[in-house]
Amino acid sequence: MPIATPDEYNAMIDAAKAGGYAFPAVNVTSSQTLNAALQGFAEAESDGIIQVSTGGAAFWSGSSVKNMVIGSLAFAAFARETAKGYGIKVALHTDHCPKDKLADFVLPLLAASEAEVKAGRDPFFNSHMWDGSAESLEENLRIAAELLPRTAAAKQILEVEIGAVGGEEDGVENAINEKLYTTVEDALATIDALGAGEKGRYITALTFGNVHGVYKPGNVKLRPEILKDIQAQVGAKLGKENPFDLVFHGGSGSSEQEIADAVSYGVIKMNIDTDTQYAFTRPVAGHMFQNYDGVLKVDGEVGNKKTYDPRVWGAAAEKSMAARVAEAARQLGSAGKKL
Numbered sequence: 001m002p003i004a005t006p007d008e009y010n011a012m013i014d015a016a017k018a019g020g021y022a023f024p025a026v027n028v029t030s031s032q033t034l035n036a037a038l039q040g041f042a043e044a045e046s047d048g049i050i051q052v053s054t055g056g057a058a059f060w061s062g063s064s065v066k067n068m069v070i071g072s073l074a075f076a077a078f079a080r081e082t083a084k085g086y087g088i089k090v091a092l093h094t095d096h097c098p099k100d101k102l103a104d105f106v107l108p109l110l111a112a113s114e115a116e117v118k119a120g121r122d123p124f125f126n127s128h129m130w131d132g133s134a135e136s137l138e139e140n141l142r143i144a145a146e147l148l149p150r151t152a153a154a155k156q157i158l159e160v161e162i163g164a165v166g167g168e169e170d171g172v173e174n175a176i177n178e179k180l181y182t183t184v185e186d187a188l189a190t191i192d193a194l195g196a197g198e199k200g201r202y203i204t205a206l207t208f209g210n211v212h213g214v215y216k217p218g219n220v221k222l223r224p225e226i227l228k229d230i231q232a233q234v235g236a237k238l239g240k241e242n243p244f245d246l247v248f249h250g251g252s253g254s255s256e257q258e259i260a261d262a263v264s265y266g267v268i269k270m271n272i273d274t275d276t277q278y279a280f281t282r283p284v285a286g287h288m289f290q291n292y293d294g295v296l297k298v299d300g301e302v303g304n305k306k307t308y309d310p311r312v313w314g315a316a317a318e319k320s321m322a323a324r325v326a327e328a329a330r331q332l333g334s335a336g337k338k339l
């Protein structure tokens with residue numbers, strides 16, 4: 001099956017951790033961006049992770065519907081079928097879910113997967129993210145500790161965010177503030193609250209200056225070395241090397257060195273969205289400008305159907321986004337890594 005089973009997802013993450021590589025986790029918002037991501041993983045001969053944000057899930061349900069549960073389940077169903085054509089395996093994930101969206105996103109999806117597992121089937125999603133970064137650490141960990149036994153029982157993995165990712169998604173005032181850098185104390189509190197795997201598997205976005213989106217050089221100061229320090233100090237306390245399986249948010253615009261450093265400190269999943277959105281759209285813009293008189297009906301002219309057929313510019317968009325995904329797989333070291 002092209003969608004990772006729970007055991008296969010665990011095996012993917014374990015292999016990445018042991019092998020010193022990470023998987024791109026690509027945000028998708030449509031059948032075309034989903035196929036583009038799958039094409040990119042196939043080109044790189046890489047397994048991968050495909051995810052929907054709250055906004056992306058709503059968009060999947062139709063821009064006039066905006067229902068995150070309908071959109072998420074539609075995405076998962078479509079992915080289960082279309083992934084059969086690519087020869088790689090992907091895990092399905094839901095991205096940042098803040099407290100005010102739990103009731104309309106992660107909780108109903110979790111309940112739907114609990115019913116699937118009770119019926120002897122795999123969960124709809126391999127993992128869900130709870131994003132408590134806007135809450136106090138205590139509240140963040142309290143809710144995470146409530147969710148963890150449920151995701152574990154549903155054969156899923158929980159992603160948590162300890163610290164905060166900057167950028168428009170978290171509404172940070174500026175790209176650099178102290179919340180963007182997780183402390184050892186916060187990491188230790190996470191282990192106290194969630195255990196080290198014995199209460200259920202979780203992956204952790206410890207933040208090291210991460211910012212969603214792409215900014216001019218100098219605005220974002222990634223400090224992946226704090227991951228090394230946290231892994232060392234918490235690992236020493238637990239007697240376990242690199243105790244956290246880490247998630248790198250805000251992957252777009254990151255340098256190869258920053259990515260390599262973060263992966264060497266235990267990152268197994270890097271989220272990428274802004275760069276892939278641009279990669280998808282850039283050829284569409286070119287197509288429209290180059291075929292101005294074909295895509296527009298001007299002065300009674302009927303235009304040229306072969307230029308405004310969505311499959312024409314859509315194929316170019318998919319190809320371009322696929323190339324960006326394949327590049328991410330190569331940068332992260334997952335290229336050539338398939339179960």
Ligand SMILES: O=C(CO)COP(=O)(O)O
Nearest residue numbers: 213250252271272273274
């Ligand atoms: O972190 C992300 C999704 O959760 C993606 O961030 P970018 O848009 O910066 O790649």
Ligand SMILES: O=C[C@H](O)COP(=O)(O)O
Nearest residue numbers: 053055056096169212273
């Ligand atoms: O986490 C942020 C991702 O980039 C998704 O954001 P989005 O709401 O634009 O899809």
Ligand SMILES: [Zn+2]
Nearest residue numbers: 131133165170
């Ligand atoms: Zn966040």
Ligand SMILES: [Zn+2]
Nearest residue numbers: 165249250271
């Ligand atoms: Zn993110």
